[in-house]
Amino acid sequence: ETGVTQSPTHLIKTRGQQVTLRCSSQSGHNTVSWYQQALGQGPQFIFQYYREEENGRGNFPPRFSGLQFPNYSSELNVNALELDDSALYLCASSLVGGQGALSFYNEQFFGPGTRLTVL
Amino acid sequence: AQSVAQPEDQVNVAEGNPLTVKCTYSVSGNPYLFWYVQYPNRGLQFLLKYITGDNLVKGSYGFEAEFNKSQTSFHLKKPSALVSDSALYFCAVRDENQAGTALIFGKGTTLSVSS
Numbered sequence: 001e002t003g004v005t006q007s008p009t010h011l012i013k014t015r016g017q018q019v020t021l022r023c024s025s026q027s028g029h030n031t032v033s034w035y036q037q038a039l040g041q042g043p044q045f046i047f048q049y050y051r052e053e054e055n056g057r058g059n060f061p062p063r064f065s066g067l068q069f070p071n072y073s074s075e076l077n078v079n080a081l082e083l084d085d086s087a088l089y090l091c092a093s094s095l096v097g098g099q100g101a102l103s104f105y106n107e108q109f110f111g112p113g114t115r116l117t118v119l
Numbered sequence: 120a121q122s123v124a125q126p127e128d129q130v131n132v133a134e135g136n137p138l139t140v141k142c143t144y145s146v147s148g149n150p151y152l153f154w155y156v157q158y159p160n161r162g163l164q165f166l167l168k169y170i171t172g173d174n175l176v177k178g179s180y181g182f183e184a185e186f187n188k189s190q191t192s193f194h195l196k197k198p199s200a201l202v203s204d205s206a207l208y209f210c211a212v213r214d215e216n217q218a219g220t221a222l223i224f225g226k227g228t229t230l231s232v233s234s
Contacts, residue, residue, distance in 0.1 A: 004162070031220060042123075042209050042224030043163070048217070056217040090162055094220055107153065108220060109161035 004111035012117045018079045023091030025072040031096045032074040033108060034066060037088040040060045050096060051075060058090050081118045088113045121146050123212050127223035133233050140195040140228045143208030151213035152193045154184055155176045156206045163209065169193060180204070186224065202230045 005024045013019050025032050031050045034042035045058035049068035063079040072093070078085060092108035122145045127193045144150055151170055155163040167178025174186045184195045193210060207229050211222040 006162075023151070033219070033221060035222075035224075040226075042211075042226050043222075045214065045217070048219045048221055050219055056214075056219040056221050058217075058221065092163075095134040096220060105221065107165040107168055108222070109165065110155075112160070112162045 004091060004093050004109050004113050006089075006111040008113070010115045010117075012119065013079055013081050014119050015083060017081050017118075018077065019081060019116060021076040021078075021089050021091075021116070023074045023076070023093075023111055025074065025091075025093035026109050029093035029095045029109070031094045032072065033092045033094075034074070035090040035092065036060075037090055037113070038075055039087070043090055046076070050078060067098045078116075083118050086116060086118045088115050092101060121212065121214060121216070121223055122207055123209075123210050123223055123225040125210055125228045127228050128131075128226075129229045130233065131231045131233065134202050135199050138197050138200045138204070138230065138232070140208050140210075140230060142193045142195065142225060143191050144210070145191060146215060146217050150186075150191075150193075152184075152186065153211040154178065154182070154193075154195050155209045155211060155224075157209065157227070158163045158206050166195070166208075168218060200230075200234050202234050205230055206234045 031049040034046040037043040048056040052068045065077045067075045090113045091111045095110045124143045153168045154166040169186045177183045210225045214221040
C-alpha cells in the first residue's frame with residue numbers, strides 16, 4: 001500500500017505567475033482534499049474532489065482550481081499568484097462510500113506537502 | 120460558526136510524565152473530532168478520531184483522547200511522554216457545512232518533551 005505523494009517538494013514563483021501542484025492519492029482512496037497551511041497556522045480547507053467532481057470548497061477565490069483524474073491523482077492550480085499564497089500545500093486522501101454514512105468520517109491521509117514561495 | 124480552539128501554543132513536559140494537549144470545539148450538530156500530529160518537513164499523521172460511542176478514544180503511539188460533550192472538549196492525553204513525541208499537534212472537527220470530509224483545524228500546539 002503506497003501512501004500519499006506530492007510533487008514538487010519546493011517551488012519558488014513570482015507574483016502573477018501560475019502554478020500547478022500534483023498529488024497521488026493512497027491506493028484505493030476515492031476522495032482527495034487540498035489544504036493550505038500558512039506559517040504558524042493550522043491547515044485551511046481549499047476544496048475536495050470525489051469521483052472526479054468538486055464536492056466541497058472552502059473560502060478561497062476562483063483562481064484556486066483543481067482536477068481529479070480517473071486514477072484518483074489530483075492537481076491544484078493557482079493563477080495570478082499573490083505574496084499571501086506562500087504556504088505549505090497539503091493533499092489528503094480518504095475512502096468514502098461502501099461502509100455507510102459513517103464512511104464520511106473516515107480519517108484523511110496526508111502527503112508531505114509542497115512548500116510554495118511567492119516572491 | 121464552527122471552530123476549534125487549542126488554547127496553548129506550547130506544552131512542555133518531562134519524559135515519563137503524563138501529557139495533555141487541550142482542544143475545545145464549537146459546532147451546531149454532532150461533533151466529529153480528530154487529532155493529527157505533524158513532524159518537521161512532513162505532512163500530518165492521523166492519531167485518533169471520535170465519531171460516536173465511548174468517550175475515551177484510543178489511538179496510535181499510545182495516545183488517547185477524552186470526549187466531553189458538556190465541556191465541548193476533546194483533550195489529547197498520554198500516560199507517559201517520550202522525547203520522540205515532540206511535535207506539532209492539531210485538533211480538527213469535520214466541517215458540517217461541507218458535503219464531504221473537509222476538516223476545520225485548530226492553530227496547533229507544539230509539544231516539547233525533555234529528557
